[in-house]
Amino acid sequence: MKLYIVKFFTTFWLVLGLCGSAGLASAATGNPALNTDVIFDTATLSSKNYFIPQDVRVCPDRDDGYLAILKGPPFAPNNIDLFNPSVYPNGTPMQPAAAPPKPVTDQELQRQIAKTLLNRFSIMYNGNPTDKAKEGLAFFNDPIVKSIIPDSRLRAGYAMLLGTPLEGSWDAIRNGIYPSVYFGTPPNPRAIAMVLSTLEIVVNEKYQYEDPRLLSPWLGHETLHQDIADYLKEELVATGLTTLTQLQFLKEDPKLATQGTELARRNNTYDMALLNSRDANGNIHILDNQRGLPIFPNSIDPSTYYGQGWVDEGLGPDTPGNNVLDHAIAVLEHSQMEPPLNFDDSTLQRLDADTNQVFIARSWLRFATDLQLILQKPWDHQCIRRNP
Numbered sequence: 001m002k003l004y005i006v007k008f009f010t011t012f013w014l015v016l017g018l019c020g021s022a023g024l025a026s027a028a029t030g031n032p033a034l035n036t037d038v039i040f041d042t043a044t045l046s047s048k049n050y051f052i053p054q055d056v057r058v059c060p061d062r063d064d065g066y067l068a069i070l071k072g073p074p075f076a077p078n079n080i081d082l083f084n085p086s087v088y089p090n091g092t093p094m095q096p097a098a099a100p101p102k103p104v105t106d107q108e109l110q111r112q113i114a115k116t117l118l119n120r121f122s123i124m125y126n127g128n129p130t131d132k133a134k135e136g137l138a139f140f141n142d143p144i145v146k147s148i149i150p151d152s153r154l155r156a157g158y159a160m161l162l163g164t165p166l167e168g169s170w171d172a173i174r175n176g177i178y179p180s181v182y183f184g185t186p187p188n189p190r191a192i193a194m195v196l197s198t199l200e201i202v203v204n205e206k207y208q209y210e211d212p213r214l215l216s217p218w219l220g221h222e223t224l225h226q227d228i229a230d231y232l233k234e235e236l237v238a239t240g241l242t243t244l245t246q247l248q249f250l251k252e253d254p255k256l257a258t259q260g261t262e263l264a265r266r267n268n269t270y271d272m273a274l275l276n277s278r279d280a281n282g283n284i285h286i287l288d289n290q291r292g293l294p295i296f297p298n299s300i301d302p303s304t305y306y307g308q309g310w311v312d313e314g315l316g317p318d319t320p321g322n323n324v325l326d327h328a329i330a331v332l333e334h335s336q337m338e339p340p341l342n343f344d345d346s347t348l349q350r351l352d353a354d355t356n357q358v359f360i361a362r363s364w365l366r367f368a369t370d371l372q373l374i375l376q377k378p379w380d381h382q383c384i385r386r387n388p
């Protein structure tokens with residue numbers, strides 16, 4: 001959400017207010033990371049050591065089986081305390097992560113960067129994991145990056161975007177588009193982060209003690225805003241990409257969903273919205289899934305698809321795109337960067353079409369179990385969680 005054009009949603013999206021804008025052209029280079037989720041999961045499923053629990057007799061063995069579950073109605077939560085009370089008001093009040101007894105050290109953050117990137121690239125088979133971890137650490141320790149982002153927690157958040165759809169943010173930072181990135185109080189106090197008219201990125205200081213992996217997708221989100229033009233169309237594209245990035249982190253560490261902090265719950269709510277935004281064929285959509293079923297079952301929020309909060313408010317005019325956007329779409333589509341995209345209907349529909357392909361059916365269902373959503377059959381959980 002840009003500083004000047006603040007729309008107020010009547011649904012939960014209001015309370016999830018975010019971001020900002022501002023912009024120059026960056027010069028992102030290099031090939032986008034390939035999302036090899038499909039390769040990994042296919043390998044897992046075809047493993048000779050594939051484990052089938054003895055008490056589970058009717059597990060779906062192929063993706064068709066998982067898809068059958070996804071064709072069912074939206075999944076209701078088993079634990080509303082994992083989500084935003086703006087949607088489930090009977091949930092406990094949200095509390096941001098509290099300050100730790102001792103401030104986190106650069107060494108600890110560097111360990112987290114290395115661990116995250118080693119794990120990510122071991123799964124993706126896209127480059128040497130050790131080299132990628134070193135790349136992440138080099139970004140973290142880059143003097144130019146440090147001068148723009150002095151806070152090492154925020155730098156760690158950006159470093160861990162390597163290998164995600166929003167990794168193009170590195171170039172946006174290094175090219176000096178943003179004079180500074182810091183924790184502070186955004187003009188919209190509900191925002192997680194915003195881009196100011198000065199092109200500074202201010203990240204809500206109440207989230208400074210959150211796990212940097214929860215904040216990381218939102219840091220990438222802000223670099224999609226590179227000019228003062230920002231309407232809800234741009235915001236919906238940016239937020240959709242943010243949620244997909246969140247889910248990549250969740251895939252790598254399911255415990256992120258149960259940290260119980262305010263930011264974890266806000267992220268979970270977006271994740272649930274996307275996961276439940278399925279059409280009758282079980283495919284995930286950002287835009288209208290033509291199904292009309294509430295994506296937050298048993299809640300006060302009537303939304304029936306992920307993007308409804310933005311669409312109902314009017315998406316507004318198109319806005320210019322940038323290299324972070326181009327890079328993100330290229331990552332989703334496993335392609336090279338193309339002629340520049342804009343934040344327009346074409347890009348929005350393309351993102352809508354790409355979203356379902358980012359993860360295979362089994363991964364989408366794993367997110368449902370990570371979020372403690374209720375699947376139709378008791379054994380579904382066991383089938384989805386089983387290990388090779």
Ligand SMILES: [Zn+2]
Binds near residue numbers: 001
């Ligand atoms: Zn935004």
